Amino acid sequence: MAYSKKVIDKFEKTLNEPEKFNVGRFDPKEANVGTGMVGAPACGDVMKLQIKCESRGNTHVIKDVKFKTYGCGSAIASSSEIVDMLIGKTLEEAREIKNIEIAEALELPPIKIHCSVLAEDSIRQAIDDFEHKQ
Amino acid sequence: MSTKVTLPIYMDYASTTPVDPRVAKKISDHLTLDGNFGNPASRSHKFGWKAEESVEEARSHVANLVGCDPREIVWTSGATEADNLAIKGIANFYQSKGKHIITSKIEHKAVLDPCRQLERDGFEVTYLEPNEGGLITDEAVLDATREDTILVSIMHINNELGTINDLESIGKITREKGIFFHVDAAQSTGKVPIDLSTLPVDLMSFSAHKTYGPKGVGALFVRRKPRVRIEAQIHGGGHERGMRSGTLATHQIVGMGEAFRIAKEEMDQDVKKIQSLHKKFYDSVSKIEEIYVNGDMNNKVSNILNISFAYVEGESLIMALKDIAVSSGSACTSASLEPSYVLRALGRKDELASSSIRFSFGRFTTEEDVDYTLSLINHAVDRLRELSPLWEMYLDGIDLDTVEWQTH
Numbered sequence: 001m002a003y004s005k006k007v008i009d010k011f012e013k014t015l016n017e018p019e020k021f022n023v024g025r026f027d028p029k030e031a032n033v034g035t036g037m038v039g040a041p042a043c044g045d046v047m048k049l050q051i052k053c054e055s056r057g058n059t060h061v062i063k064d065v066k067f068k069t070y071g072c073g074s075a076i077a078s079s080s081e082i083v084d085m086l087i088g089k090t091l092e093e094a095r096e097i098k099n100i101e102i103a104e105a106l107e108l109p110p111i112k113i114h115c116s117v118l119a120e121d122s123i124r125q126a127i128d129d130f131e132h133k134q
Numbered sequence: 135m136s137t138k139v140t141l142p143i144y145m146d147y148a149s150t151t152p153v154d155p156r157v158a159k160k161i162s163d164h165l166t167l168d169g170n171f172g173n174p175a176s177r178s179h180k181f182g183w184k185a186e187e188s189v190e191e192a193r194s195h196v197a198n199l200v201g202c203d204p205r206e207i208v209w210t211s212g213a214t215e216a217d218n219l220a221i222k223g224i225a226n227f228y229q230s231k232g233k234h235i236i237t238s239k240i241e242h243k244a245v246l247d248p249c250r251q252l253e254r255d256g257f258e259v260t261y262l263e264p265n266e267g268g269l270i271t272d273e274a275v276l277d278a279t280r281e282d283t284i285l286v287s288i289m290h291i292n293n294e295l296g297t298i299n300d301l302e303s304i305g306k307i308t309r310e311k312g313i314f315f316h317v318d319a320a321q322s323t324g325k326v327p328i329d330l331s332t333l334p335v336d337l338m339s340f341s342a343h344k345t346y347g348p349k350g351v352g353a354l355f356v357r358r359k360p361r362v363r364i365e366a367q368i369h370g371g372g373h374e375r376g377m378r379s380g381t382l383a384t385h386q387i388v389g390m391g392e393a394f395r396i397a398k399e400e401m402d403q404d405v406k407k408i409q410s411l412h413k414k415f416y417d418s419v420s421k422i423e424e425i426y427v428n429g430d431m432n433n434k435v436s437n438i439l440n441i442s443f444a445y446v447e448g449e450s451l452i453m454a455l456k457d458i459a460v461s462s463g464s465a466c467t468s469a470s471l472e473p474s475y476v477l478r479a480l481g482r483k484d485e486l487a488s489s490s491i492r493f494s495f496g497r498f499t500t501e502e503d504v505d506y507t508l509s510l511i512n513h514a515v516d517r518l519r520e521l522s523p524l525w526e527m528y529l530d531g532i533d534l535d536t537v538e539w540q541t542h
Contacts, residue, residue, distance in 0.1 A: 008453070015454060015517050023521055040539030041485035041524055044447055044473075048523035068523040072449035076521060121540075 003073060004107035010077035022083045024066040026050045034130025036122040045071035045115065047079050049122035051086060051094075053130055059090045060130070067122075074112040078102050078119040091127050138502045141457045145507060147344075147496030148293055148321060148438050149461055153389070154346035154497070160392040161348060164188060164385040174382045175373060185384045192391020196340065196353055199394040200319075201329035208354045208374045209387055213320035214244035216339035216354035217287075219378065220316040221248045223364025224285045224337070225257055228314070232282030236313075238262040238270045238289070239479040244339075245287050245318055262288075267430025268295040268480050272303040279307070285314045290328075290338075291321035294461075294476040294492055295429030296438025298326065305334030314362060320344055320352075324397030324404060325435045330355060336362045342386070346497060347393030351386035354378075404497055405436070411495050411504050412436035418508045422515055424528070428477055428490055442482065442490040445525040446518045451491060454514035458507050461492040485524075 014021040025048075028035045032053050039045040047069045053060040065086050069079040081102050086094055099116035102108075108116055144152075153161075164170045164185075174189045176182025190204065197204040210216045225235065237249050239261045249259045260278045262270055270288050279286075286308050291298050301317060308315040316337040322328055324345045330338065338355040342348055356362050356377065370379040397404075416439060419425065424444040443451060448462040473487035482490075493507070519525040527534060 003453075011450070011453060015514075015521065018517070018520055025526065037523065038540050041534060042483070042539070044449075044485070044488050046523050046539070048526075068521055068526060070445065070522040070524045071447050073453040075447075076450055 004109070006106045007074050007077045007108065007112075010080050010106065011073040014076060014080040021080050022065050022067060025068065026052055026064075026066050031133055032130075034126040034128070034133070036125025036127075036129060038121045038125060039071070039075075039118050041070065045069070045075045045118055047071065047075065047118050047122045049079065049082070049119075049126045051126045051130060053091070056090070059092060060134075061088065061090050062086045062094060071115065071118075072112070074106070074108055074115040075118065077106055078108070078115040079122070081105055082119050082123060086123065091131070094123055095127060097123055138500070139506045142459050143457060143503045143507055144459045145493045145495065145499070145503070146459045146461055147499070148296070148492065148494035150343050150349065151346045151496050152498065153343075153348055154393060154396060156396060157347055157389050157392045161385045161389040164388050170384070172384070174384055175371070185382075188388050188391075189382055189384060192387045195391040195395040195398070199323060199328070199398045200338065200340070200355065201331045201333075202355055203358060206330075206355050206358050208356055208377045209382055210339075210352045210354055210378055211350055211383075212343075212352040213242075213318060213339045213341035214352075215378075216341075216352050217242070217244040217316075217318055218248045219354050219364065219367050220337040220339060220356075221245065221285065221287055222252065222367055223377070224314050224316065224362075225252050225255075226365035227363050228284045229257075232280075232284045233257045234280050234283040235259045235285045235287065236262065236275060236278045236283060237287045238264060240264050240268065240270075240292055240294075240476045241287065241289050242293055242318055242320070244320075245289065249287070264297075264479055266481060267433060268292055268297040268428065268476070269430060269433060270299050270304070272300065272307055275304050276307050279311050279313065283311070283313050285316060287316040287318070289318040289321075291319070291325065291435055291438075292429065292476065293321050293438075294474060295440050295480075296321075296434040296436075296494075297429040298433055298435060301333055301335055308336075309334045321435070321438075323394060324401050325437055327401070330357075337364075342390035342393055345393050345397050348386050348389040351383060351390045353390070400497075407497075408495050408499070409436045411499055411501065412439060414501065415439060415493065415495075415504050415508065419511060422512065426482075426486060428480065428482065437496060438492060438494045440477075440490055440492045442477075442486040443515050444486060444489060445522045445528055446489050446515055448489045448491060450518055451489070451514060454518060455491075455507075455510055458510060461494075462488075462490065 099120040102116040172181030172185035174186040320341040428440040477487035
């Protein structure tokens with residue numbers, strides 16, 4: 001399988017220590033939680049990303065993240081990878097995260113780039129959902 | 135956990151088998167100067183005669199396992215070549231009688247691709263749908279027959295599901311209609327008895343490496359009575375009664391012969407052992423919630439078990455089971471990013487098709503291997519479901535078919 005060591009490593013750690021790697025869920029109804037869900041079962045990937053924010057000045061900062069992902073090893077690793085990228089960022093900064101950063105961090109092979117695109121989409125959706133609630 | 139297992143555990147016997155040590159010995163006896171290395175086509179000296187003797191003995195072993203005359207066996211480089219030779223050979227020879235061929239959607243690519251090629255050459259091919267259980271029924275074959283049908287090519291045992299087609303009933307139809315019947319039996323030898331002296335089959339493909347023989351050798355059965363003619367696809371010397379030229383690969387052929395001789399002798403004990411492993415495996419795995427067996431459980435070989443683990447994606451499951459060598463119905467592992475065409479033909483939803491794993495056992499699988507595999511599966515499925523948003527939705531009672539997904 002054309003997986004980089006980084007993907008395998010991230011996948012295995014996430015699988016073996018789900019809590020430590022932010023697998024889980026927040027109550028989507030909470031006002032400070034934004035939920036994004038992208039992909040489709042028939043396509044082989046579904047990512048659900050949740051951000052928990054607190055206000056700071058006139059913006060919001062991502063305090064905590066939870067996710068669940070159905071998909072191949074690269075999809076799971078990509079979701080897990082964005083957790084660290086998100087925590088502590090303002091929503092404006094989080095919006096700037098590009099799939100290429102995820103792909104490079106995990107050394108995704110070209111055939112798996114769509115996993116990073118999906119991960120980027122999940123961030124946008126979660127932020128949109130959060131902002132919609134405010 | 136038992137210390138007796140060696141990792142990784144091989145659970146992919148349907149893809150290939152290790153060569154039986156007895157077969158390896160036979161092969162190595164036919165390579166070097168002090169061995170039987172001659173060209174079986176050499177008529178002028180003892181080296182050739184001895185090699186020919188070995189090849190003919192091997193031919194008898196193959197014929198003996200499948201109940202035919204040794205003269206009906208043509209050596210090939212494998213089942214893929216045998217399938218090509220049968221399908222193109224019949225099509226080329228009998229095209230003046232008609233240009234319609236019937237096959238199925240769940241055939242191996244070694245059958246489907248030659249059929250596609252013939253379509254480009256002006257033939258018409260009907261691809262039959264399997265029933266829900268992965269079987270091709272005789273009714274489906276009968277319905278598809280036409281005046282100009284010259285060949286039906288249906289596999290015996292499906293390589294992904296292990297389902298067994300009823301050759302007797304399909305062959306009855308082809309005989310009545312005067313249509314040739316080719317069967318890809320690459321997965322059959324040593325698993326189920328085959329008796330070509332009574333089976334209404336005209337051509338049958340075999341492979342050595344699925345039955346503890348070497349890779350790179352196979353055979354095509356071409357019936358003599360009633361006579362079946364095929365047009366050769368490889369020319370150059372007229373070996374194998376003109377049907378397949380090329381110097382015979384003595385060492386591989388004797389390997390196949392020995393493997394099939396052992397298969398004949400030990401099929402009963404092999405099958406018995408594998409049946410008990412299958413039972414153990416199935417009894418345990420069926421306790422996992424939301425799993426689906428692909429293929430008719432009552433009509434399959436016990437060395438193959440294909441299971442979909444709902445709400446878990448197949449490729450991630452294979453990654454999580456890295457100490458177990460298995461195949462996935464999710465072709466995400468290959469370049470095409472598509473679920474198995476066989477499972478789709480069964481009508482399985484894409485997500486179930488891509489969450490499938492084929493486990494296949496064999497002569498060297500131990501009970502400890504099965505125990506270890508089962509514990510890993512339980513662990514991996516639990517963990518991946520904990521990670522799966524779909525599993526969460528399932529537990530929340532959400533019908534996934536009603537969700538509007540954002541497809542890409």
